[in-house]
Amino acid sequence: MKWRWRLLNSEEVGLWKEVLVAKYGVHILNSAVWSTRLNSHLTSLWWKDICDLENCVESKNWVAEMFSRSIGNGASTCFWSDLWIGDSLLYVKFPRLFSLSLQKEAKVRELVSVEGGKYNWNFIWRRRLFIWEEENVAQLVTFLANVRLSMAEDKWRWVVDAEGSFSVKSAYDVFFKEIVIGTNLPFFEANIFSNIWESPAPSKVVAFSWQLLHDRVPTKENLRLRGVLPRNSDGFCVGCGVICESTFHLFLHCKVALVVWYENFKWLGVVIVIPANLFVLFDCLSEAAKSKKSRKGFRLVWHSVIWSIWRARNNHIFKNVASDPLEIVEAAKVLSWRWSADRMHISPCLFYEWVWDPNICFNN
Known part of the structure; x- marks a missing residue:
């Protein structure tokens, strides 16, 4: 988890980062969710362990829920697969719309236009929507009503810390609660x-x-x-x-x-x-x-x-x-x-x- 945090943290620079980006892709610096990216069988055991963090907790992507985005200009935040609004990922909250979207990798900034201070969301679907699906879109737009972009850069936050900073201890405490079934001792x-x-x-x-x-x-x-x-x-x-x-x-x-x-x-x-x-x-x-x-x-x-x-x-x-x-x-x-x-x-x-x-x- 510390390596994942260092990859996402833009303040961390070094040759090691350039090597990993060259081998595995630039998405490792921009996205907390890698499950949609297939890794080669030639990857190192160390890298496989980092990728497998997403599968440590049954029935959910634990890593994705631990990293959130403090939204700025929205230029580097994935609309669907980054935790930037609410307490869950949008592709989890609106799975049907995500399956129909042709913009699965789109950034927040790419999906919104501002006219006279009004925010308009521009979604592209792979087919015409049914009435109940259009109702889901209306719910999504309502959910996004309070979004406001700025000129600042988007930043990653560690959700369990008030200041958004990662620590191994906090990661251990959260992970322990997720996977360890406590015994009811007298x-x-x-x-x-x-x-x-x-x-x-x-x-x-x-x-x-x-x-x-x-x-x-x-x-x-x-x-x-x-x-x-x-x-x-x-x-x-x-x-x-x-x-x-x-x-x-x-x-x-x-x-x-x-x-x-x-x-x-x-x-x-x-x-x-x-x-x-x-x-x-x-x-x-x-x-x-x-x-x-x-x-x-x-x-x-x-x-x-x-x-x-x-x-x-x-x-x-x-x-x-x-x-x-x-x-x-x-x-x-x-x-x-x-x-x-x-x-x-x-x-x-x-x-x-x-x-x-x-x-x-x-x-x-």
């Missing part, structure tokens, strides 16, 4: 999902936690469900070797995970019973904190424990290196310490005074 779970992104843990760890809460991490059970592992494979957890390695077992109920969590609770000074799922565990740790600073720290520890368990599991499978539960505990402590030192705007010693003895902290 308020409790939705609140947890919003809070995990506020953690000072590294972004890859937070993203992993988000996948984990959606049960989308590649545990043996998930790999078997997706056909990556054979159905008849044992899929046992590497920690206990008895129960199938599901998400909740690996991170909550395995004997290794239980030791890791309880040792970290002891370190934090929190008394807790392992809950049924990771959502409740995250919430319990957040509620156990006595201040905003410590809440951030507890959540950081939650992420570090999750990440340490996953790394220990992968080391066991791929490197044949088994980790003692207490080694995982220490790894989680070290990780949370490093993350707090790197990513939080406070001294790590001040941050950890609620979990470590000040003398030990000083010596370290």
Whole structure:
């Protein structure tokens, strides 16, 4: 979308634009709708992706609705296929008239004449119109009654921005609403999902936690469900070797995970019973904190424990290196310490005074 905007924006100049115009035609600078132009099979994958933007949303041309024209003299605005009046394209609003028109590529200026301050619209049809079609023409002329041209040049606008300027963020927000069907999560779970992104843990760890809460991490059970592992494979957890390695077992109920969590609770000074799922565990740790600073720290520890368990599991499978539960505990402590030192705007010693003895902290 940013490339489409740069092509339409007359202030953008450069050799790259001249090359694209020479190869694909001048219409790429003047029109937001390219669906009527057939592209050669020799076009690059990059160019095909730019062209395919119009087909991203089912049943409508999403690109055409995002770009509108601020009408000036009307010399460079397509009457039918540019969004320059109203909230939809004229060929969409009056499809019958568009099919009959012999001026499908005409500009606004080419279809209007001004006599004594009165605007007359000059349409050419491929046959005589039926009475009901003439009524459509009357509706179209009424719709155009307030159009006034000026001496200024026509300009493109990004419709979702008040100032008409394009941004990738605004395009993402609009496109997300168009193609993503949101899940109706319970308020409790939705609140947890919003809070995990506020953690000072590294972004890859937070993203992993988000996948984990959606049960989308590649545990043996998930790999078997997706056909990556054979159905008849044992899929046992590497920690206990008895129960199938599901998400909740690996991170909550395995004997290794239980030791890791309880040792970290002891370190934090929190008394807790392992809950049924990771959502409740995250919430319990957040509620156990006595201040905003410590809440951030507890959540950081939650992420570090999750990440340490996953790394220990992968080391066991791929490197044949088994980790003692207490080694995982220490790894989680070290990780949370490093993350707090790197990513939080406070001294790590001040941050950890609620979990470590000040003398030990000083010596370290």
